[in-house]
Amino acid sequence: MTLTQQGSRDASGTVLVSGSAGLGPALVLSAPISFWGGVDPKSGRIADVRHPEHGQSISGSVLFLPGTIGSSSASAVLLELVHANLAPAALVLHEPDAILLLGLLVAREMGWPTPVAVRLDRSLHGQFAGAAAFVSEDGAIRAEA
């Protein structure tokens, strides 16, 4: 997970859960989030009023997560988002959250199309802010011009 070329705005993440490549506006969260209670499964919006990105939609975005707050129902929220076609286009996590990603494992078992989830150090997230980001099936992340 290194910057392949300084300033080129691309990085290579490690695939945590395989899934479809995703293209979307980069949503770089500035604080950890709990999916349960923090993301509205019916709209895909960040519902936690104390979260800095409150009100923004994670649906269709390439979602950069600096951290997650564990809740045993986070997986249920992510599965619900996938089922309602409201999931992010791809997930980029600073560290694996098995409970959250379980939502993707189950969605994949259900045969529903799932976004790829990759691991990338949070110090490399900021460069994608404001860009359209693409995450390939093998974990490569690049900012689209």
Added chain:
Amino acid sequence: MSVDLTAEERALAEGQAGEGAAMAMRVVADSARLLGASRLIPIASAHIDGALYHGDSGTLFAERLVDGGARVAVRSTLNVGALDLTGCSQIRLAEPARGMARRMMEAYRELGCEQSWTCAPYQAGHRPAFGSDVAWGESNAVVFCNSVLGARTNRYGDFLDIACAISGRAPDYGLHRDENRRATLVFDVSGLPVTFLTSEIAWPVLGSLYGRQVGNAIGVVTGIAGHPGEDALKAFGAAAASSGSVGLFHIAGVTPEAPTAVAALGGSEPAAIIEVTREMVRAAQAGLSTAAGTDRLDAVAIGSPHLSLAEFDALERLIAGRNLRIPIYACTGRHVLAALDSDGRRAGLERRGVIVVADTCVVVTPVLPQKDGAVLMTNSGKFAHYAPGNTGYSVLYGSLADCVESAVSGKPMLTDLA
């Protein structure tokens, strides 16, 4: 990291025992990889939190397992659902969610789970042996199972709980392993007055404080003179697991892995000693109320975790035949309902104004009437924590005695105990 599956586990994942069992095994194995576990271990039982309706996808998942011929491989009890199937109380969940919630509960029954529908399975006859590995969900059940029974479980949430139950396996990590069960902190309550420690609110208030102080670390409580009873430990664990992510606590001289504080610490020096003061306890108690000073009261709710028969005895004793102006919602499981119904006690309580809620509870599904600015009183640290967010009611925290007096008089009555 890769997970080392046995030949039998690989065969299950490839569909030898049907597609439902294969799906469950793959979910457990993939989760183990994400958790960094190198292998799976057999489990003796499961307690399933996943049958509470959060959305249609969870129902479809459970039904896919049923269609794939899956059955639980170990004893599996069910935590609360979104409906009261006993008909004791009216749940305001509207269609189509109601129908999907019912289908979900039915699917878990077809998977072979016991219709226990309680968050206190350990008081409903499900008590795994000391040292055994199990896969339990529901934070209060997890903490009781680890701490009071000495069986070993992590916090298994939606999907993974049933997948473990069907495969009979769990990832080998976290609290299943000896080295992760030792206390690193001491939570010393010996400086608190005996009048507080023996009061009814001591354990839920201390639990709430403990959870906030230790977070997801493991602590050993010192300064407790004798076993306070299982209902007290139930209240402590539930409050601690809702204010922090506590999965295991020890109490020196009380819980099975803590014959002494030194034993709970595994012979090591604690990283910190938290000396609990009266001021800390007062602040923790005050923190459980969000409507301090109000003279409004709309409802009283008790039973998180679900009330035991002994707690119903106390409720009956405190009501003492009087009529309630404000209803008391008393949440419990079928294991208690049977005993209450056998001698007509439920009907007697209901005549006074108690609303018995079975199979579910007031913070996970709409039971309380929708009202602007409504105030709920409770003696449960867990209800106090979740009611504002989940029900819209603000909360007053008090002892069971205060809850009953308030329900009788129609106004909040609070005794200063700390």
